[in-house]
Amino acid sequence: MCYCSDEVVIFEPEFLYVVDVGAAYYAGIVLPYKVSGLGDPTFPDFSLRQLRSITGLTDRELIFPAVVGELLIGVDAGTPEADVIKKVSAFARSVTRVATDLYKAEVKPFDEPTAMTGIEGISFVRYAELNGIFRIIDFGPGWRATQVL
Secondary structure (H helix, E strand, O other), X not given: OOOOOOOOOOOOOEEXXXXXXXXXXXXXXXXXXXXXXXXXXXXXXXXXXXXXXXXXXXXHHHHOOEEEEEEEEEEOOOOOHHHHHHHHOOOOOEEEEEEOOEEEEEOXXXXXXXXXXXXXXXXXXXXXXXXXXXXXXXXXXOOXXXXXX
């Protein structure tokens, strides 16, 4: 018996386990599935885990989660790096410059909105947002989320 399909996928599947830990966002753990023959003899391999912040339970929010505890912060042009690091550090464990007017901040996992609110209150900050996972979506059949409750 053949369970064949005309669909061809270009990525191996991921398994995302989501838990409500009582924080602003859900905690997610991604476990990759490495195909070897017809399966993955080492699944689940927790050494390959990746943590994610999950904003909600829609398919879109599950397929495009955020890197846990990471914010991207845009600042006004010409703001001295030392000023950014000093002010943002009141809300973050670490702050690093990634581009001319863009910084990455590491904050408390799964509670990023609290830090975003504080950071966006700084006069030279234009925005603070989650560091979201981007995926290529211009191929068929594309990404799907199948929830198992």
